[in-house]
Amino acid sequence: MTSASVVGGSGFTGGEMLRLVAGHPEFEVAQATSREYANKTVGSVHPNLRGLDLRFVAPDDLESVDVLFVCTPHGVTMEHIEEYRDLAETVVDLSADFRLPDADLYDTWYDGHVAPEHLADAEYALPELNRENLAGADLIASGGCNATSTILGLKPLVDTGILTPDDQVVVDVKVGSSEGGAGGGAASSHPERSGVVRPYAPTSHRHEAEIEAYLGLQVSFTVHAVDMVRGSAATCHVYPESMPETKDLWGAYRETYDEEPFVRLVAGGSGVYRYPEPKAVAGSNHAEVGFERDERNDRVVAFSAIDNMMKGSAGQALHAANVALGFEETAGLEFTGLHPVGSP
Amino acid sequence: MTSASVVGGSGFTGGEMLRLVAGHPEFEVAQATSREYANKTVGSVHPNLRGLDLRFVAPDDLESVDVLFVCTPHGVTMEHIEEYRDLAETVVDLSADFRLPDADLYDTWYDGHVAPEHLADAEYALPELNRENLAGADLIASGGCNATSTILGLKPLVDTGILTPDDQVVVDVKVGSSEGGAGGGAASSHPERSGVVRPYAPTSHRHEAEIEAYLGLQVSFTVHAVDMVRGSAATCHVYPESMPETKDLWGAYRETYDEEPFVRLVAGGSGVYRYPEPKAVAGSNHAEVGFERDERNDRVVAFSAIDNMMKGSAGQALHAANVALGFEETAGLEFTGLHPVGSP
Amino acid sequence: MTSASVVGGSGFTGGEMLRLVAGHPEFEVAQATSREYANKTVGSVHPNLRGLDLRFVAPDDLESVDVLFVCTPHGVTMEHIEEYRDLAETVVDLSADFRLPDADLYDTWYDGHVAPEHLADAEYALPELNRENLAGADLIASGGCNATSTILGLKPLVDTGILTPDDQVVVDVKVGSSEGGAGGGAASSHPERSGVVRPYAPTSHRHEAEIEAYLGLQVSFTVHAVDMVRGSAATCHVYPESMPETKDLWGAYRETYDEEPFVRLVAGGSGVYRYPEPKAVAGSNHAEVGFERDERNDRVVAFSAIDNMMKGSAGQALHAANVALGFEETAGLEFTGLHPVGSP
Amino acid sequence: MTSASVVGGSGFTGGEMLRLVAGHPEFEVAQATSREYANKTVGSVHPNLRGLDLRFVAPDDLESVDVLFVCTPHGVTMEHIEEYRDLAETVVDLSADFRLPDADLYDTWYDGHVAPEHLADAEYALPELNRENLAGADLIASGGCNATSTILGLKPLVDTGILTPDDQVVVDVKVGSSEGGAGGGAASSHPERSGVVRPYAPTSHRHEAEIEAYLGLQVSFTVHAVDMVRGSAATCHVYPESMPETKDLWGAYRETYDEEPFVRLVAGGSGVYRYPEPKAVAGSNHAEVGFERDERNDRVVAFSAIDNMMKGSAGQALHAANVALGFEETAGLEFTGLHPVGSP
Amino acid sequence: MTECIQCGADIDLHDDLEVGEIVDCGTCGAELEVTDVDPVTLEEAPELAEDWGE
Amino acid sequence: MTECIQCGADIDLHDDLEVGEIVDCGTCGAELEVTDVDPVTLEEAPELAEDWGE
Ligand SMILES: NC(=O)c1ccc[n+]([C@@H]2O[C@H](COP(=O)([O-])OP(=O)(O)OC[C@H]3O[C@@H](n4cnc5c(N)ncnc54)[C@H](OP(=O)(O)O)[C@@H]3O)[C@@H](O)[C@H]2O)c1
Ligand SMILES: NC(=O)c1ccc[n+]([C@@H]2O[C@H](COP(=O)([O-])OP(=O)(O)OC[C@H]3O[C@@H](n4cnc5c(N)ncnc54)[C@H](OP(=O)(O)O)[C@@H]3O)[C@@H](O)[C@H]2O)c1
Ligand SMILES: NC(=O)c1ccc[n+]([C@@H]2O[C@H](COP(=O)([O-])OP(=O)(O)OC[C@H]3O[C@@H](n4cnc5c(N)ncnc54)[C@H](OP(=O)(O)O)[C@@H]3O)[C@@H](O)[C@H]2O)c1
Ligand SMILES: NC(=O)c1ccc[n+]([C@@H]2O[C@H](COP(=O)([O-])OP(=O)(O)OC[C@H]3O[C@@H](n4cnc5c(N)ncnc54)[C@H](OP(=O)(O)O)[C@@H]3O)[C@@H](O)[C@H]2O)c1
Ligand SMILES: [Zn+2]
């Protein structure tokens, strides 16, 4: 068995990471850190993990391990990266600290970087984008949730040249409350956060940087909080130089994703679920992507939906670790989601 | 007192219309029709109206009245328009039947029109757009909910020339389940409709026609169902020829709406509610509009939020009737909404 | 006009109080306090009050006024009662500080009382229970929300002797998240509080004391948090000595509430809303009460539903103030609620 | 591999059954029936099963199979039971048709029974109650969801004699919208069903019969619809002859459930999740049970929470089938649920 | 195996196909009408104007 | 009455204004710093980098 520990195990992505690792055929959970809940059972924070016989340890008590999943807020990993890499052969970071290729970008979009010398070692986790470089990687940077949904929705259009860097792209994203992490504040209290359609990042969302870095496209990005806990749904309004036919679009999406175990095409058809939606993938590592042509406006609308806790963070991280370590790609990620399901 | 009856009183907008008319200082409710619930009390369908001593009548039993509010599905008013205008001096129609200026547009966007000779008589209800023509109007066409939120969000930009017909506009709308009316189907059952972000009109939504007719702009329109009952929130991604300054935007919005009793500007500031959101106006006839500049992408994002049952239908209809009949504009529409409030 | 100020105006009940007072024909708002938001506009905290031209003041800046509504956490009013009574002829307290008739009870259920000499002056606000003593009262104690729903549901059974103190009563209450006030904590963050059925006070809820004091009944009380923002719904399982007939029950409820402007009987019938439910009264000062007989188990199930922000706090307080000051009882409380409405 | 087919595969429990069987290491899915969706893909109805390469067949096209899971409304199985038992060695019925031990009870609680001669063959599925008789059973009757939550909550008290048939028991249940099945009606449309606390079965719920049959207790049962999709939470208010100590209660619950793979005790402790709640088990086959003592009222409050789609139907059915066929009890039921999760 | 005329995916058709029957593509969900069975020919089915909420 | 430097609306200021005080505009909500009191001069307040959920 491969041992794995989780830094930030009391947080939302940390809890999800623990659940996935504990259910994985090749991994065994070693440790989970929490400063606030040190010595308490993992189940006292994550009720679904009550069956797990594990207590949180303080970060200082971390021991050597095969794989370290780091699920802390932005800034923590870069500060501790030497220590983490000493502790583990493979470090998978879920924060933004090693996602961007270039220290300059951290100056522009974040508050700079304190360990830029490790940036070149890091591989972006999204296997649909970067599978070839992930095999054997020892520093893996799991992508941002909204960047992930956006990239997956647009990638076929970029790959096939339907969409080029000169074309106009608006990405209007709708996200669930778990994106804010376990901390929360006044705006994420239940009375204030229920039932909202709230423009929480009208402009200048940091994931624009990631999208530009990995898709080569500058996009106009706006993020809304809506009433769900899990989910990131990207609606990409795209104006290609020349309008593709429906079958070209199908061709593009099928070519890009036909072999992908975690991407489903959903574009029209009958029934209630005709386009990608987050509740159809909630709890699973799947992404749904699809599109519609708007003849009248020479527009293609590309839709993409993921669970931010899974494909948008912990699931993506595990998927990338599977690739890095040579495990079955889908190992530990078989859960297909639920139907019916409310607002998961 | 002015007498008023409601056709389609058992529906969602019909119930709202009854509530508003019953609480209005100048109106008294005469009749409310329902085929399905004829002879039942209005309160058996609308629990908030249990205090109203009224039973539904069959449409055939409609009597003469001063004002007739028609709250039926598309197609019914056009078929009965002669009869309705015979019954009442003033007919206010909440359906799409008399919204578009031109019979041709009904061929393009709907299934044609059976009483095109009345189209010229109809005035579009939105007072912020058409106040001067509403005074004394005897056929009033209340606007579509998503068209209303969109028009209100973009109007200041159009009025001041910041936005011109050549500019690119994406309108990404999020709506509540009451837009579907009381009928509902499989897709609007609670298990299927809870917690969704569902592209329900990816392209070709009929309200595009209304927006083009009254704003003079062709917009790329996409509508998503989200988990709320009331609300239409329009996010308008706009690329003006030349980027306005923040104070130009404030100037434009203030100029357009400073005197408007039902439009509030919300653009930034502190606290939880920094931009327009539907839950801040739910239950009220208010619209919130606001904007944010996106320097990086030469984009202005305009936000607009209304309650589709109020400003988006029954409230707008009453507001227009107030103008038409010379009543105080805000009469019967004083309710300011609730805080906190969940997903109203 | 009668002037009124609100202490704790930035809180949930304080905001509701401000909304009601501002819309009341006889009152005008003087001041609203907040320590945290002093000098900010009321609308920056309560978006529905953006139209109100008022800024918070620090509690120390409170000036003399006709009526003072105190909306602070338990313990604050008792500490400041002398000051408050000096400032205003009429003090209406929404906290628990003056609800119980007896200082001893504060030792048992709370942490004692620091101003017990004022207890005898206080009148319990619920007009359905205490109307005769409220006229002219100068210290009014608005009831607890769950106590209110329970008392209203059971009162007819007690009044008519169907239920006696020896009978078994289980009260199983379901409440919305606004009961917790604007403060909130981890348990009331959106991700943790959404979609719950959570036993938050399995036993020993303090409102048992109020119910016993004013209904003369010891009840077994359990409170659950459910996914709504506003509402308190009490299901009272009652085992009378001898089972009443349906018409006796109707008789009891009608006798008690026939003249009450804010209590509606809902017990069976057709349609979707057959028994009391919070969403049918949300936003309004109405209570719905009703019952069902359970022949097989010799049980009567009494249901009661209110909006905790209205009938359960600010609405009740205003209703009592109306009675105390000789205003129309329903003044400022005419709003009837909405249909359809989500989870208000 | 053991082959399994699902009758009523387009319904809610049928979809869940398909998901579980498809993910089970010992089963392979043979057929799924639907009259309405015959020839359509299973994924067009259940979006989480888009990966399943299967189309619905008409019920008449059912072929022989090892195990038949029947997920149809009440009345269908009894009518077809001969046919079903001819088709399969093992029939697992999720409806109420074979749950009660006695044809008389079907006269009292349902509309009689058309195949009473099979009743004696049927075993009640709940393994915690009936494990010994399930091994080798060929007709298995999966329990009612609310009966299951109630039975699991009370069983330890009954087993240890703390609770006897003479004692008073009130069971107040809160359930999600998926209990109504995929059909739905006006009351389960999203606008009407959102945010409710609605007494949907105030008295005389049919599950009383099941509880009495298998627990030997008459209970006063009331069921409320609340705003979630999955979940049944039973709050059992119990008045034992003599009040047990806390440690007696822990003893009782631990004795009953210590070896049970799917029952977790949750009674107090720290954190947000201190008592059983449906969202902590949603998506999983787990039940949470717990209790609190109410000294003042000589009452024990027992809580129990399950996912009605899993432990309350499809999960329970599969668990029983595992026992019947000698498979690992937990096979195919390993999913532990999610955290955070909204209103699943 | 027949190719879907909308998305190009292979459609797995059942045996006793009849002319006039409507089949849906498992990939894109398109509703297709069988216009011939030997060889199988598919055309886009007439829009069913199915109502889909709102 | 002083004009808001962000939105141009009139700001209703209280009497005992002090230099360094932060006031917010009732219209646009901008946080403004009082840099002089006679006459009243307002500048944009330094960004408080307030966290706002998510
Ligand atoms: N939520 C999402 O949807 C999502 C998606 C993609 C990526 N991410 C990224 O994942 C990371 C974690 O997000 P989250 O949502 O899980 O946040 P979270 O719920 O707030 O959890 C943060 C965790 O980090 C721990 N922590 C905080 N500061 C620490 C420090 N200085 N040293 C050690 N541990 C520390 C916290 O535990 P203690 O305070 O108890 O130590 C907690 O366990 C973030 O970088 C976020 O950007 C999140
Ligand atoms: N919902 C919104 O947000 C919204 C917003 C703006 C505009 N509108 C427009 O308002 C109109 C009503 O919408 P709604 O949401 O209120 O719909 P709804 O809830 O379905 O109500 C429709 C009403 O019309 C009645 N009706 C249906 N067919 C009729 C006929 N042939 N003759 C007479 N009465 C008939 C129905 O009652 P019986 O069947 O009992 O007679 C019912 O009372 C629609 O045209 C809609 O486009 C709706
Ligand atoms: N929520 C309900 O459903 C409900 C129902 C019935 C009764 N009540 C009672 O109503 C009262 C208020 O409840 P809530 O829900 O409105 O609470 P809340 O939202 O937490 O508001 C409390 C208010 O009190 C102010 N405050 C706190 N401590 C203070 C102090 N020491 N001096 C002056 N002001 C202080 C706070 O503002 P600053 O901190 O800015 O000063 C805030 O405005 C409580 O006693 C509660 O039991 C509530
Ligand atoms: N929902 C729950 O929480 C729950 C819990 C425990 C037990 N149960 C029981 O499980 C059973 C199914 O419930 P559900 O919620 O899954 O209901 P549902 O969603 O309404 O599904 C019913 C299914 O049965 C099929 N069906 C209906 N009538 C049929 C007939 N005459 N012959 C063959 N197929 C027929 C329907 O498909 P077509 O119409 O397309 O053929 C559909 O697939 C019920 O007996 C229910 O009491 C449900
Ligand atoms: Zn296809």
Ligand SMILES: [Zn+2]
């Ligand atoms: Zn300003």
